[in-house]
Amino acid sequence: MNIAYISVPYRYGQGKPGTEQGPAAVEQAGLLETLAANGQEAVRYGEAAVLSEDAVREEDPQLKRLEGVVHTTNDLHLLVREALTEQRFPLLVGGDHSMAIGTIAGMRQVVPRLGVIWFDAHGDLNTPETSPSGNIHGMPLAVALGEGHQRLTEIGGDGVKLQPEHLVFIGLRDVDAGEQELIDRLGIRVYDMEAIRTRGMDAIMKEAVAYLKETTDAFYLSFDMDGLDPSLVEGTGTRVADGIMLDDAKTVLRHCAEQDEFIAAEFVEVNPLLEEGNGTAILANDLIGNLLQYMRTHRLVK
Template sequence: MNIAYISVPYWYGQGKRGTDLGPKAVEEAGLFETFERYGESIERFGEAAVLPERAVWEEDTSLKRLEGVLHTTNDLHHLVRDAVDQGKFPLLVGGDHSMAIGTIAGLKQATPRLGVIWFDAHADLNTPDSSPSGNIHGMPLAVAIGEGEERLVSVGGAGAKLLPEQIVYIGLRDVDPGEQQLIEERGIRVYGMNDIRERGMEAIMEEAVRYLEEVADHFYLSFDLDGLDPSIVQGIGTPVADGISLEDAQVVLKHCADHARFIAAEFVEVNPLLEEGNGTAIVTNGLIDNLLEYMQSHRLVK
């Protein structure tokens, strides 16, 4: 393994302070000790730049804190691109989910056909016109397919970074009307909680990865902690009942890690201010440990 750890300590894409503390919380939960178990092939590659709060303002209520999001995602896309160009696997910890605008832009510069497994309770497919909140963490996939604010779409270069058919949702269960319309119009693949219950996560992930093989040269995992059931994680800003179990989340990680086309992973929306203790960060560190173990095992087998 050749892992580049990138932290993204910011909250400007959503309305609750605290996700800026997410990377530090995961580190305090034992992240660097986890890294040490996998040898010297993991390095702290960088930290995305974040504007001070005094420089961020809500100049448009349909695009809250736009300047802060643009600043961080532009910087992040360079970090991700440089990591991949150096033959490394970017492993990111955030930070709210709007950071994926930068992650996707950086990965797109390294691979012409990028796919994503989007582990999340939410579709994150709103535009400024459809968003009920104006929070940009609900928009990164709309931005990725070229919809919405042009300055966000242009992070890392003009135009869409993903085709709708290169997106696979896992665990989706809270979708706004405008998002549902886009999902249906664009034919985006969705595995909701009923699918997972009826078919099992093993079958879902086998099918999802096989599908991405047809539409993408490489894929990455974007893992929002609110995809898990709220009984497992309390330090999240937008919990949705009836979520994914920890065991099923580990199945997702294993199927990603087992594939040679898997090139990056991000873990987002850890908010230690929303819980007593550091439980969500501890869960996140455990999931990263699982992922690294699966990746190491895959490479040893190969």
């Protein structure tokens, strides 16, 4: 296991200042030390390029700060591709969730049949036509499925990056009408809070991982901090009640870590400006530590 930590210090996929400080906050919480404690070099592999505020115009209310999102996700897709090509495990810290447009585009160039586990309160399946806010952080999965503005769907090459049957939602509980329509039409697999309560996260993750391994070459975990219960994450922009608690989140990480087909992870929507102290970044660093430890254990046991 050779981790490539990539930071994505940007916020243009949503309107609240602060997610651009997410990577610095997680580093302040001890991320490089966490890497070292798990046998990795305490270094940053790369940082995605971010346009200055002045360069980001907001001309289209249904695609806010589009230039800023295109610039960063395009650069990020190159970094992710390079890391994977070097047989490294990209570990990304954001940054708002629109960065996943770049993550998926980069991975797709190396992994033809890519699987995705999307840990999130939200569907992130909006298009400019369906979006209630015009914020692109609510659109990355629609883009990956080939729906949305061409400037976004063409990053990393034209066309569909992700097949709907290669996507699994964990913790979904705040879905817009247009998103639900897409989920139903495409038959996307969803494990909502009701499913987690009744079946337990262990059973759900066993099933989710088996489902992805059947038809994909490899998969990655996109971990939105707002998938967690709001009592755990003060410092994230769009909290939703009745979320995933810590033990269940760790169960998600463990099941991912135990698979050889698990090849990347991203932690997004850390916003230190929304809280006193640095609690959400500290939690993100702790979760990354759990993940790396599980991956190490899996490797040692084999």
